[in-house]
Amino acid sequence: MIRIQQMKILKKLLAAVLIFGMIISSAVSVGAMPTVYPSITSDPGDTSTQVVEIDFPFKGETVSAEIILGLAPYYGAKHEGSKSTPLFGCSPEKYYAAVAQDPAQDEMYAKLLGFFTWYAESHGLTGDEYVELLTTYVQNIPYKTVGAEVNFPIETVIEDQGDCDDKSILLAGLLARSGYAAGVVVLSEENHMTAAVKTKEGESGRSKNQISEYILIETTRFAYIGEDSALIRNRNKNRTRVREEGVILVGGGAAAYSASWQIDTILEERGQIVSAIEARWVRR
Incomplete structure (x- = not known):
């Protein structure tokens, strides 16, 4: 009887060891699997093109152009599996x-930024105004929820539409390709995303010429760089400034935006005017 009980215990132990070994083996196999991130596979034989029209207001003028882009990367971005999300x-x-x-989007970036660089140089724009130019271009793209998946920038450009994450990733990509430290910020409580660019205070700022933090850029509507999104309005002051660890970087350039103190002044004065108007209406 004792022998039979011992045999039963031994079988249970062997079964447990076998199950444990299978778990370890599976974990090792998963760990050995390469992490696959989203990627575009273009058909080199596809020579189809599309004209992308640029038309938006900026500094009292209209910025307009027609840019011809190859559609092979766009179709590759639309292909099933191109936006695969790693499980582990x-x-x-x-x-x-x-x-x-x-890299399949290199042509798109080169042609867009080639035009914007030419425009900035021909109109004598400063580095800060160049950031504002790119920002206004993306903000002008119609906002539309296009699905749960994040779109590649080339999809947003070709389709001329996108939601907060699509437009923010496009702007971050444009800024990064222009040499700026840029990325995106996920506001999980609001289910929202914005772009972000590294900022340094200007001559009248708190820390002269010292790169300090990142400033949020709302992309779903026309707004100043650093102006609160409608979704995070009435939150803590300076919510539009975040430390680098709060930014998901897509490019690590050295350039930074230095006009944030000017925006602060504009927004502060505008807030005072709005408060005075509201107070006057209350008294009436």
Whole structure:
């Protein structure tokens, strides 16, 4: 009887060891699997093109152009599996950088930024005004929820529409390709995303010429760089400034935006005017 009981215990132990070994083996196999991030596979034989029209107001003028882009990367971005999300070991930085910086989009970035660089130089824009130019271009793209998946920038440009994450990733990609430290910020409580660019205070700022933090850029509507999104309005002051650890970077350039103190002054004065108007209406 004792022998039979011992045999039963031994079988249970062997079964437990076998199950444990299978679990360890599976874990090792998963760990050995490469982490696959979103990527575009273009058909080299596809020579189809589309004209992308640029038309938006900026500094009292209209910025307009027609840019011809190849559609092979666009169709590749639309292909099933191009936006695969890693199940394990997913790095948000690598994920969004893969979407924003996929090399299949090089032509798109080169042609867009080639035009915007020419426009900035021909109109004598400063570096800060160049950031504002790119920002206004993206803000002008119609807002539309296009699904749960994050779109590649080339999809947003070709389709001329996108939601908060699509437009923010496009702007971050444009800024990063222009040499700025830029990325996106996920506001999980509001289910919202904005772009962000590294900022330094200007001559009248608190820390002269010292790069300090990142400033949020709302992309779903026309707004000043650093102006509160409608979704996070009435929150804590300076919510539009975040430390680098709060930004998912898609590019690590050295350039920074230095006009944030001017925006602060504009917004502060505007707030005082609005408060005075509201107070006057209350008294009436």
